[in-house]
Amino acid sequence: MSSQRKIRILVAKPGLDGHDRGAKVVARALVDAGYEVIYTGLHQTPDMIAAAAVQEAVDLVGLSIMSGAHMTLFPAVQEALERRGVSDLPIFGWGIVPEEDKAALLEGGVDAIFTPGTPTTEIIEWIETNVRPRVEG
Amino acid sequence: MTGARAPAGSPSRVEEVLAGDVAQAARLMRDLDDQIPGAVDELKRLYPATGKAFVIGVTGNPGSGKSTIVDCLIGRYREQGLRVGVVAIDPSSPFSGGAILGDRIRMQRHATDPGVFIRSLATRGHLGGLSRSTQDIITVMDAMGNDVVIVETVGVGQDEVDVVSTAHTSVVVLVPGLGDEIQAIKAGILEIADLLVVNKADREGADRTVADLAMMLDLRPAEAREIPILKAVATRGEGIDALVEGLAAHRRTLDQEAEGRRRRLERAKTRLKDLLRAMALDQALARLEEGSGLAHLVQRIAERELDPYTAAEQVLADLFTPGPLST
Ligand SMILES: Nc1nc2c(ncn2[C@@H]2O[C@H](COP(=O)(O)OP(=O)(O)OP(=O)(O)O)[C@@H](O)[C@H]2O)c(=O)[nH]1
Ligand SMILES: [Mg+2]
Numbered sequence: 001m002s003s004q005r006k007i008r009i010l011v012a013k014p015g016l017d018g019h020d021r022g023a024k025v026v027a028r029a030l031v032d033a034g035y036e037v038i039y040t041g042l043h044q045t046p047d048m049i050a051a052a053a054v055q056e057a058v059d060l061v062g063l064s065i066m067s068g069a070h071m072t073l074f075p076a077v078q079e080a081l082e083r084r085g086v087s088d089l090p091i092f093g094w095g096i097v098p099e100e101d102k103a104a105l106l107e108g109g110v111d112a113i114f115t116p117g118t119p120t121t122e123i124i125e126w127i128e129t130n131v132r133p134r135v136e137g
Numbered sequence: 138m139t140g141a142r143a144p145a146g147s148p149s150r151v152e153e154v155l156a157g158d159v160a161q162a163a164r165l166m167r168d169l170d171d172q173i174p175g176a177v178d179e180l181k182r183l184y185p186a187t188g189k190a191f192v193i194g195v196t197g198n199p200g201s202g203k204s205t206i207v208d209c210l211i212g213r214y215r216e217q218g219l220r221v222g223v224v225a226i227d228p229s230s231p232f233s234g235g236a237i238l239g240d241r242i243r244m245q246r247h248a249t250d251p252g253v254f255i256r257s258l259a260t261r262g263h264l265g266g267l268s269r270s271t272q273d274i275i276t277v278m279d280a281m282g283n284d285v286v287i288v289e290t291v292g293v294g295q296d297e298v299d300v301v302s303t304a305h306t307s308v309v310v311l312v313p314g315l316g317d318e319i320q321a322i323k324a325g326i327l328e329i330a331d332l333l334v335v336n337k338a339d340r341e342g343a344d345r346t347v348a349d350l351a352m353m354l355d356l357r358p359a360e361a362r363e364i365p366i367l368k369a370v371a372t373r374g375e376g377i378d379a380l381v382e383g384l385a386a387h388r389r390t391l392d393q394e395a396e397g398r399r400r401r402l403e404r405a406k407t408r409l410k411d412l413l414r415a416m417a418l419d420q421a422l423a424r425l426e427e428g429s430g431l432a433h434l435v436q437r438i439a440e441r442e443l444d445p446y447t448a449a450e451q452v453l454a455d456l457f458t459p460g461p462l463s464t
Contacts, residue, residue, distance in 0.1 A: 006261075032235060051248050052255075057166065084160075
């Protein structure tokens with residue numbers, strides 16, 4: 001039987017703010033690029049995101065953050081992933097993130113941050129070069 | 138790479154799945170869906186430990202409220218102390234091959250419940266591949282110790298209908314006001330439905346739809362099996378008690394009667410034939426590639442040098458004969 005690894009990406013919207021247009025635009029672009037996107041909707045707690053990432057065996061976690069709470073939400077999701085034993089899962093995000101915060105998040109282990117105005121093609125390109133379907137060693 | 142080849146002393150992935158390890162089970166499901174060689178060997182070893190879970194299919198038109206109903210069912214079964222697995226299927230894009238899998242949105246309140254395992258699955262469009270992946274994932278969920286496995290799928294294509302007909306009990310979800318559409322879909326739904334749910338009964342026309350469905354059912358031969366019609370407002374949890382009871386009642390008929398045995402045999406037969414078809418095709422194509430290849434044969438047929446029947450016969454003859462190829 002012919003095997004076919006597909007990249008699966010979890011797209012989540014943590015935090016309290018109530019609109020998910022930004023998340024949906026990126027999710028759509030990922031689908032158009034041929035990825036399977038598990039979309040979990042609004043108001044996700046970090047542990048809900050981590051639990052879904054484990055159950056869905058995704059290759060990548062993407063967070064849409066518009067609320068300005070990125071400096072707490074990213075580390076919280078990273079910790080939740082670690083508690084559920086998948087700290088090595090790549091994680092990226094998009095939203096309004098000032099340059100110095102971005103540098104700090106990348107320093108803290110977030111793999112990529114995209115700010116508004118970035119064409120979605122750039123996100124796809126980043127995934128193509130940096131994310132491989134996971135194979136357990 | 139897989140648990141089957143784990144270093145001595147550490148448990149194999151098969152053992153971890155049997156012990157209920159969520160992360161390992163999820164990875165095995167992924168490998169099965171991706172058809173990674175070796176994953177099937179692990180499935181073979183899980184198979185004897187399965188057959189215990191009650192498998193419920195939930196199908197219906199897009200947006201009819203399937204996920205909301207599944208969310209309610211998860212809640213009820215959890216109250217009964219049962220462990221629940223969900224396979225939520227959404228279509229892949231025929232253009233990009235990607236998919237947006239959004240059924241989890243309606244089930245988020247169960248996201249961190251250790252007794253609930255939700256797995257999204259894309260149809261991916263390969264022939265018979267969907268039911269194979271679904272069956273494999275159900276097998277893994279069963280082996281992990283889930284008592285109930287719910288499969289949600291949009292009931293539009295034959296592939297999806299095939300999936301639901303492999304469930305023990307199938308629920309078809311409709312909404313009020315279908316009118317003439319009911320006529321169009323009736324053949325398909327009556328074949329697979331064990332229970333009909335008219336959801337969104339808070340909308341106008343629910344009673345009318347129930348009456349229309351009842352009339353349709355009356356037109357069947359007298360000995361046809363009974364199909365209950367239930368009303369529900371899933372967003373408010375209304376009608377879910379009756380659904381849970383209807384599912385339990387149907388399950389009792391399966392436990393007791395020859396019907397249960399008949400269905401078990403029917404499912405096993407479908408499964409075997411599906412696999413034979415898929416594996417024979419894969420092997421025939423592989424054998425063909427040892428020789429002149431598929432493209433060459435296709436070209437000869439297109440140019441009328443060879444008819445497709447003779448070509449297929451030759452490929453099959455080669456498949457079962459060792460040695461040099463005739464095509
Ligand atoms: N008025 C009303 N709306 C409902 C009811 N049940 C579900 N909905 C709404 O219908 C919409 C679709 O519900 P889902 O549960 O996602 O439907 P689905 O059949 O799973 O949809 P797909 O998976 O996209 O095919 C949501 O906005 C629900 O809130 C109901 O009983 N009454
Ligand atoms: Mg749904």
